[in-house]
Amino acid sequence: MKLSSSEIINEFWAKLIFDDGQIWEVSRRQIGPIGIGDALKMAESEGVDLPTPNMIDIIWQCADLKISPQVRTFKRWTADEMNDPEVYSDHLAKIEKQISGRDFILLAGAFKDVVRGPDGRIGLYGWHRLNGKPIQPYFTGHNLQWRDYSQGLRLIKKNQCP
Numbered sequence: 001m002k003l004s005s006s007e008i009i010n011e012f013w014a015k016l017i018f019d020d021g022q023i024w025e026v027s028r029r030q031i032g033p034i035g036i037g038d039a040l041k042m043a044e045s046e047g048v049d050l051p052t053p054n055m056i057d058i059i060w061q062c063a064d065l066k067i068s069p070q071v072r073t074f075k076r077w078t079a080d081e082m083n084d085p086e087v088y089s090d091h092l093a094k095i096e097k098q099i100s101g102r103d104f105i106l107l108a109g110a111f112k113d114v115v116r117g118p119d120g121r122i123g124l125y126g127w128h129r130l131n132g133k134p135i136q137p138y139f140t141g142h143n144l145q146w147r148d149y150s151q152g153l154r155l156i157k158k159n160q161c162p
Helices: 036-046 053-062 085-099
Strands: 003-008 013-018 023-027 112-116 122-128 134-139
Touching: 003 053, 023 053, 036 112, 036 122, 053 112, 053 122, 053 134, 112 134
Parallel strands: none
Antiparallel strands: 003 013, 013 023, 112 122, 122 134
């Protein structure tokens, strides 16, 4: 499956058209930071779905603007440290600095994604390095209340997915 074309639908959505006839409508950038359960609730309330890990790999390949993940280190890796408002603010500022006002259809690399795995469970996946390798393998070890600075939500319109 290869991307044939992509276009901006509006400020929030992009359309990806593939050579096999599939059309996906995806959010142009991730919403984040966000909690796992909050991401699921938002997707459900908007009538859209969470991407799968495979979709995230494809979306990363299709992105016309890829930025380097801004991985942080912490003293104890606690939820309090990873959810500090200053950490959120700093992370978002680093993302915007990398974007530097550039236009894009689809942005990748800002966050790991909240996904629905092949087993149907909700987890985390992605945050691809510039070489295309994801930092976060598919992981379902956090509960739905878990949130931290590195998690984002990429919405996919259900009627556009395979």
